[in-house]
Amino acid sequence: MRINHHPSDETLARFAAGTLSAGPALVVSVHLEGCPVCRDRLGRFEAVGGAMLDDMPPAPLAADLFGRTMERLAIAQPSPARRPFTRRQSALGFELPKAMRDCEIGPWRWLGPGFRWSKVRIAGSPDAKVMLLKGRAGLHLPAHGHSGREFMQILSGSLSDERGRYVPGDLDEADDDVDHRPVVGREADCICLAALEGDTRLHGLLGRLLRPLVGF
Numbered sequence: 001m002r003i004n005h006h007p008s009d010e011t012l013a014r015f016a017a018g019t020l021s022a023g024p025a026l027v028v029s030v031h032l033e034g035c036p037v038c039r040d041r042l043g044r045f046e047a048v049g050g051a052m053l054d055d056m057p058p059a060p061l062a063a064d065l066f067g068r069t070m071e072r073l074a075i076a077q078p079s080p081a082r083r084p085f086t087r088r089q090s091a092l093g094f095e096l097p098k099a100m101r102d103c104e105i106g107p108w109r110w111l112g113p114g115f116r117w118s119k120v121r122i123a124g125s126p127d128a129k130v131m132l133l134k135g136r137a138g139l140h141l142p143a144h145g146h147s148g149r150e151f152m153q154i155l156s157g158s159l160s161d162e163r164g165r166y167v168p169g170d171l172d173e174a175d176d177d178v179d180h181r182p183v184v185g186r187e188a189d190c191i192c193l194a195a196l197e198g199d200t201r202l203h204g205l206l207g208r209l210l211r212p213l214v215g216f
């Protein structure tokens, strides 16, 4: 299926620079796996970043550079020796993207009628706010807004809202300006990988459902 929704320039630039936090970086990694257009865009951002570094005078490394680098490596190069979730893939009902091979994925839990979630833990970043969401075909999700940014990659099925239709491979970035009421496509259940940036709080019904469950 054709990919129509991509990460913003700002997000890709931050991913290239290693300053995107672990949760959103995982969502972007999954998108990059399936999107040659964005792999090409990322290559250009990395070239620009490299050229800027070459021009800069030597400076002491930021104190957390090592941690951030390790965080990215943990996502980019999952250890081949550790694949705890292969067994669970059939239980999840879809094939995990390579970028998620080293993630710990919890069981599906009830979130609302026709709506389930599963906690995703990223190796080395236990506090990252990442989850899989699964909505039943045809489900109308409660309207909600955001404070902070939410990243969502469609893995299977489809989702539509006022801004368009999202199919597998599409990545949606929703920020403060987006107040939406998503509807799951009637053809199949929809599973997506969602990450919240930093201090994101969800408003409305979805937020009230999620907050006590996942501590966001």
Ligand SMILES: [Zn+2]
Pocket (backbone or CB within 6 Å): 003, 005, 006, 007, 031, 035, 037, 038
């Ligand atoms: Zn893309």
